[in-house]
Amino acid sequence: ETGVTQTPRHLVMGMTNKKSLKCEQHLGHNAMYWYKQSAKKPLELMFVYSLEERVENNSVPSRFSPECPNSSHLFLHLHTLQPEDSALYLCASSVGQDNTDTQYFGPGTRLTVL
């Protein structure tokens, strides 16, 4: 238990569906992150939020839309995804956005796009 929870743990969706991934951290951290993890590939940073403000967006397609309503919650809204978007989506949090702080990860949402 890392103090970061993610729901759902598994999601199967069609290319025309709209769904959302949810992340919640119970650590009092100020920074939250979305990563994509594909098999045998490095973690890809998608978005970074610090104090509910987006500070980094690594050229992610607009079919992924993040939302951070407060410092404890982070969402990733999905629409018109492609099969190549199938992956494990990990949420993480840290004390600050300085990457020298240890990041605490959630267990991830395994997404399959049909």
Add this chain to the structure above:
Amino acid sequence: GQNIDQPTEMTATEGAIVQINCTYQTSGFNGLFWYQQHAGEAPTFLSYNVLDGLEEKGRFSSFLSRSKGYSYLLLKELQMKDSASYLCAVLDSNYQLIWGAGTKLIIKP
């Protein structure tokens, strides 16, 4: 470009010692992390090295040589529960985290 290299997979025997290597070519260096990730679970922090040398934490040790762009994670007295993927990540000069693809470690009885 920036690059982190780790072996894709390693196999070791319960009770033995295994060394997982990580080499990096990055624009600058501000530290190196090792994380452990069991299948279907969250990556969890193992170590952070910023100075050369060996740091020991129980059965796990992490070594860094900045001049060689090289680190290793040493696991002693291997247990079945050590079967997991081990991720190496480097902080570059802009404090961006560059991740390796991970090494899947399989422990056999």
